[in-house]
Amino acid sequence: xxxxxxxxxxxxxxxxxxxxxxxxxxxxxxxxxxxxxxxxxxxxxxxxxxxxxxxxxxxxxxxxxxxxxxxxxxxxxxxxxxxxxxxxxxxxxxxxxxxxxxxx
Numbered sequence: 001x002x003x004x005x006x007x008x009x010x011x012x013x014x015x016x017x018x019x020x021x022x023x024x025x026x027x028x029x030x031x032x033x034x035x036x037x038x039x040x041x042x043x044x045x046x047x048x049x050x051x052x053x054x055x056x057x058x059x060x061x062x063x064x065x066x067x068x069x070x071x072x073x074x075x076x077x078x079x080x081x082x083x084x085x086x087x088x089x090x091x092x093x094x095x096x097x098x099x100x101x102x103x104x
Contacts, residue, residue, distance in 0.1 A: 001037055004046070007084050010075035012068065013053040020057070027055060047078050 003011045013034050015027035034053040042048045052074075054067045 001040065004041070004050070004081060004083065007081055009078070009081045009084075010050045010071060011052070012071045013051075014064065014067075015053060015055050017055050017057050031055075046082060049074050050078060050081075 013030060015021070015030050016023070018027055018031075021027045031053055034051060038048040038051050041051060052071055054064075056063050056067070
């Protein structure tokens, strides 16, 4: 969430293959957190596709490259982070709403 607050257009979280992580449950915890963050993004008016989690093995560099390229394509189609647009054009905010009300 901090990445989006700081202006990231998209975030890709990569984790171990499910069932083969030496942290035993770390990738499952990460998946739950990412899904929860996606819900928060959607409720805040962001496209949930801006945040994605993938699971793959360390020996799969070709797969990783393909996943990154797909994420880049998705983010390009979605356009810039809406927070960046609000920063660039504060005059476009609805009358009576201040930036402090949008961002804590």
